[in-house]
Amino acid sequence: MELQKNKVCGIDVHKRFLIATILFRDGKKDTQRFSVTLEDLLKFRDWVIENGCEQVAIESTGIYWHPVHSVLEGKIDLIVANSYKIKHTPGRKTDVGDSEWIAELCLNGMIEPSRIFPKDDRELRRLTRAREGYVKQMTQEKNKIHQSLDSACIKLASVISDIFGKSGCIS
Structure with missing residues (x-):
């Protein structure tokens, strides 16, 4: 069984600001609004x-939680919660109410944390995904060039094995 906590903070994050509520076990609350600048x-x-x-x-809202996570990582125990799993009852919602x-x-241990990769792994994943995207874009552009040449009845494939390889280079 998880130990009960006496004081936690819940954050409702948005693109330009976040609303944070510190909640005490005795029910006392302290809510503040912060912008998402590094200083704030x-x-x-x-x-x-x-x-x-x-x-x-x-709450793992889009990418808006990333700066908050970066600032708090290694300083305090942080849970990134799946938005779908912590949805509040429908009706009139407020940012303060959500936080x-x-x-x-969080205070009652009812949040299942999302899986957040370690910092080194996150960086490697980001670089790998960026490379995959660049390769995909390059392949799409090459396919467009092949299609344009074929539609103009320029059949280089009968003369050159790969127009983007060594045989296709003009020296």
């Missing part, structure tokens, strides 16, 4: 640490 994120981190939060929970809801789920 560092103020947010300091605020969380100064208040002695045991854990921070954030309080996330904090309440």
